[in-house]
Amino acid sequence: MAQPARPPTGYPSQNGAGQQPYSNGPVQNQLMHSSDGQGYSPSVPGLYSHQTPAKVPPHQTSGQYNYSGSQNVSQLNNYQGPGQTLNRPPVAPFSGSPVQQTGPVPQVLLPALQNSAAISSAGSFPPGASPPVLSNWQYSQTPVSQPVGSQTSHLAHVTGTGSAQPPSSLSGNTKPPGNYQYAASPGGPPLQNSYMKPGSAPPPVTQPLTPLHPPARPPLGPPPVGGPPLIRPSTLTAGPPNTQSLLNSAANREGDATSAASDGSVVQNSYDAIEGGGLMATPHPSPAPPNLKMNRSVGYSYPTLPPGYQNTSPPGAPGMQASALQYPDGSKHFHQPALGTNHLTASMGGLSLQQEGLRPVNLLQERNILPMTLLKAPVPNLHEDIQKLNCNPELFRCTLTNIPQTQALLNKAKLPLGLLLHPFKDLSQLPVVTSSTIVRCRSCRTYINPFVSFLDQRRWKCNLCYRVNDVPEEFMYNPVTRVYGEPHKRPEVQNATIEFMAPSEYMLRPPQPPVYLFVFDVSHNAIETGYLNTVCQTLLDNLDLLPGNTRTKIGFITFDSTIHFYSLQEGLSQPQMLIVSDIEDVFIPMPENLLVNLNENKELIQDLLRTLPQMFTKSLETQSALGPALQAAFKLMSPTGGRISVFQTQLPSVGMGALKSREEPNQRATAKDIHLTPSTDFYKKLALDCSGQQVAVDLFLLSGQYSDLASLGCISRYSAGSVYYYQSYHHKHNPVQVEKLQKELKRYLTRKIGFEAVMRIRCTKGLSIHTFHGNFFVRSTDLLSLPNVNPDAGYAVQMSVEESLTDMQVVSFQSALLYTSSKGERRIRVHTMCLPVVTTLSEVYLGADVQAITGLLANMAVDRSVSATLSDARDALVNAVIDSLSAYRSSVLSIQQPGLMAPFSLRLFPLYVLALLKQKAFQTGTNARLDERIFTMCQVKNQPLVYLMLMTHPSLYRVDNLTDEGALNINDRTIPQPPILQLSVEKLSRDGAYLMDAGSVMFLWIGKNCGQSFISQVLGVPNYGSIPQNMTHLPELETAESIRTIAFISWLREQRPFFPILYIIKDDSPLKSSFLQNMIEDRTESALSYYEFLLHIQQQVNK
Amino acid sequence: MAFTFAAFCYMLSLVLCAALIFFAIWHIIAFDELRTDFKSPIDQCNPLVLPEYSIHSLFCIMFLCAQEWLTLGLNVPLLFYHFWRYFRCPADSSELAYDPPAVMNADTLSYCQKEAWCKLAFYLLSFFYYLYW
Secondary structure, three states: OOOOOHHHHHHHHOOHHHHHHHHHHHHHHHHHHHOOOOOOHHHOHHHHHHHHHHHOHHHHHHHHOOOOOOOOHHHHHHOOOHHHHHHHHHHHHHHHOHHHHHOHHHHHHHHHHHHHHHHHHHOOOOOOOOOOEOOOOOOEEEOOOOOOOOOHHHHHHHHHOHHHHHHHHHHHHHOOOOOOOOOOHHHHHHHHHHHHHHHHOOHHHHHHHHHHOHHHHHHHOOOOOOOOOOOOOOOOOOOOOHHHHHHHHHHHHHHHHHHHHHOOOOHHHHHHHHHHOOOOOOOOOOOOHHHHHHHHHHOOOHHHOOHHHHHHOOOOHHHHHHHHOOOOOOOOOOOOHHHHHHHHHHHHHHHHHHHHHHOOEEOOOOOOOOOOOOOOOOOOOOOHHHHOOOOOOOOEEEOEOOEEOOHHHHHHHOOOOEEEEOOOOOOOOEEEEEOOOOOEOOOOOOEOOOOOEEEEOOEEEOOOOOOEEEOOHHHHEEOOOOEEOOHHHOHHHHOOEEEEEOOHHHOOOOOOOOEEEEEEEOOHHHHHHOHHHHHHHHHHHHHHHOOOOOOOEEEEEEEOOOEEEEEOOOOOOOOEEEEEOOOOOOOOOOOOOOEEEOOOOHHHHHHHHHHHHHHOOOOOOOOOOHHHHHHHHHHHHOOOOEEEEEEEOOOOOOOOOOOOOOOOHHHOOOOOOOOOOOOOOHHHHHHHHHHHOOEEEEEEEEEOOOOOHHHHOHHHHOOOOOEEEEEOOOOOOOHHHHHHHHHHHHHHHHOOOEEEEEEEEEEOOOEEEEEEEOOOEEEEOOEEEEEEEOOOOOEEEEEEEOOOOOOOOEEEEEEEEEEEEOOOOEEEEEEEEEEEEEOOHHHHHHOEOHHHHHHHHHHHHHHHHHHOOHHHHHHHHHHHHHHHHHHHHHHOOOOOOOOOEEOHHHOOHHHHHHHHHOOOOOOOOOOOOHHHHHHHHHHHHHOOHHHHHHHHOOEEEEOOOOOOOOOEEEOOEEEOOOOEEOOOHHHOOOOOEEEEEOOOEEEEEEOOOOOHHHHHHHHOOOOHHHOOOOOOOOOOOOOHHHHHHHHHHHHHHHOOOOOOEEEEEOOOOOOHHHHHHOOOOOOEOOEOOHHHHHHHHHHHHOO | OOOOHHHHHHHHHHHHHHHHHHHHHHHHHHHHHHHHOOOOHHHOOHHHHHHHHHHHHHHHHHHHHOOOHHHHHHHHHHHHHHHHHHHHOOOOOOOOOOOHHHHOOHHHHHHHHHHHHHHHHHHHHHHHHHHOO
16 A cells, blocks of 8 residues: 555665655645746646536545555545554544545546546656555565565555554645645645646656656646746647646636535545545546536636646645546546547647648658757557557567557568566656456457456456457456446556456466575686675675565586585584586586575675685686586576576686687688587577476676687577676776676666566467567477566567558557566466557558657567578668658658658658667668677567667767756655757867766766866866776766766666766777767768668658 | 389388378378467477488489389479478478477468478379379
């Protein structure tokens, strides 16, 4: 339930994103006033609330919902859960001021819902929103924040216990504003007035959220959000004028007031009202006509509704929800009048969107095609009610948001159809359902989801196979509202992303304990690099943060030409080393004590980690028996499964799996004959064995010379591990890599982990899965075996249309990830996405998601380079652009215009493909070393789309003239939002300083004539000449410039789970070439400039 | 006709051809199971590939010895196909044609299925050819 107690502990560990939300909550109100008004209003449900006033009365209860996530206990009243008793007291207050509170509330809910829809589409998980609190029911929304260290997901129970809550609830009531903005509502009445004023500057609230999920923001923006609030207006968004909104809001308020007055009802009852909504049974979201009218009259002024409403509504929940986005509780698409309004506005927004989308763009004429803000995922053209329930595009994204009806149409469009998934992403909140029966379709085993239709109260129709299923008795009861007979209100049907606690049917064996085995290379070469110090120290520091429970086991193996095991038997005064020199037939020297319980033997383990770096300093052994060491590790792990982390610094040279150097430096330039395929099957086979025993192998390659990553990488690729590569790692000569290793290792050790996982992807009948991309082993046509799953892994799936999708309005995709958490719970995380089906080519182009297409093409190109050649892959990439644009030209454009015409949705396609061609994985020329190229390919395959796009096409900002104009406000921090510049040297000026954000690295380039003030006040050095060569940190100075710059950089960093290193470079820095290499629009020795590339494409297209 | 070496070859081929037909059917079933079922690709597919290739090579050698040029000519294309598949595989692969991680790719799987069907047809035809020779 309410997690109030929790947040502080768990969240901090999370990625930056997760943390903020909480902090935001309280602050928000203040922010609102202070803020520029730029906020992304979408997140704030409250804003929209006014629209719904008419309908309000029934919904008053919204406050009661805790969905809204307001963690404050007060809201919990309704929930009987553990917290309940505690909470109850608070209830009284509510009832006491029923009128005021209730009145606003209902409205709030509706709007919230609407908002939520918008939000959900946006995909951002609002940080602040606390999960729905269903105390008694197992349905607890835990903030699943992925906080690395602490597995938050498990927190759910904890949170559920009401112990912490009571106080919180009280506090919530008394000081509404303080806790959550939403929480404020309890205090409601008094606050209202004050809030109302702020209303004029509505959006701020949302802002906090936005930073977290930057990409997501845009989608939210358009319809719901008032145009003005958006700081950086996305190209698509056309917000309603503020003034309108204000007016409307005023009107709404009145309406609310009246409604409120009318609602005298007790809060508890209100639940029913809310959920019942009246039309329980109606399966389809049919907006109530009256509402529509209402809306029209109102105009779409969502944004205006300021905080005031939210505050008024005790539940605050609604707002929370909205912020929570994905979990719009009460809002069932089925009924709710409010929806109608949303729909209307949405459709209006949609119109403008469409027109914009259909406008062909002449790429040759539009020089500045790059949007000033990060590109967001397109919003599927769905009924608003459905869209608001849809899965967050960060988690689940399709290359074509309008699915073509037939394979023929798809072929005609010449665009790839596929999904990009980030299924285990750290989420700031996630509803978790514990229920003895998990409702699934009886024929296709689909989990019940928001896109099924209820034929009546007792039957539901699967949206994937269209079978009609019975609703089990237990499902009739809604734990959220404690109402019987509302299956469509259950959290399962309200959330596109949800997690189930799996009962024992989902276990083949008892859930395994978390087992971590570390395998270190201690040959002479490895000792030279000095990595062991860093790794052992980082491990020591994070030993307590390893995800796990009392059953966690840990073990160590080191190897050179022999294999060393460490016995950590209890009672030993120091670890005992056992050496196995028979590497042809590896055996385990002792049956137990090699993998020991972490908590019971912590001292011995710490002792070992402290002595390990010194133990081999005199080693002269240069051979490396990686293969046998891996075999030994596998044998050690196979009874339990778990994670093996291998640190390797050179080419394995003895025993099984020995490799020979295949790199020929002189031939790097020729794209032929480079060795991208493994030279031996040993690692692949071992990986398959590992996969069978639920063991994953993560490879850290720290190597100066060629180490044949193409062969070694297989060990991770097929066992669902990950690969890290630190080129030329050396503790003295390469301090930057050391820091990178430290940061990445910390993230690696502390991030959430899922064991013995499988992921299945289901899709509506007629679609079928063609190919998977990522690190895993494919066990069946739709089933991936993932011995480990981590929150930083992304997957891509190519789809094909097998049977034409006639008569279908929408299709759905569902991914279900079954895993064992580090706490030993079996869980299922389900994501469902719903997309419309279209019949014409122009609609297909309209819905194209250029980033997803680029991501999928990159994955396909990696496959192509391995199976054929690199130049084939490059040609295929170029042809993808040419084919799609010429198909567009010949089939969609009625008037043949000169120039290179592209649909608006694909206007960045040539740019992104050019970026791919210039990326390390696919570039030609002598720059890329073979291992580096292969590592980049691994990343393409394994990274989530957001990071892949940043890596491919970095964002460039000018930072020497940051201003607060358009800045975001988060937690009292002002975060400037400079516009994104095109990646061309033309945009660089010698008197500026530029920040390039390439995902895992950032470059800060200082121009030669950069303003003295910037150099002294941000870099803290007197002049340009005194900027040190290897500067990677900005000093924290007290100047405004410094604060702004640091705020901006740390804001960028907080959005991702890993820690991008900042390189400060000058004209003469060795890293300058890496910086300039990312200048994608410029010509390089071996690649075309953007304009030349366009000309080339035009030539081909017009042929 | 006298009981020549050629006749012996054909008789033996007949028997072995029955085995090959069995193998082909087995492959068809295996791929079908892969497509529809939970069978893990790791233990599927591969064990019968090498025997199949060697039996077929044995035919060809026998027909070569027996100087049955027509029959040999009919079999040579398949022989070359087998060689091609065998040598195209990764370095030291004993897994031959069907690579567990790759076989689930829709293209690969349908290719393998088609291949198995074609082989079945070929073996059936050659079975009757040997029978009525």
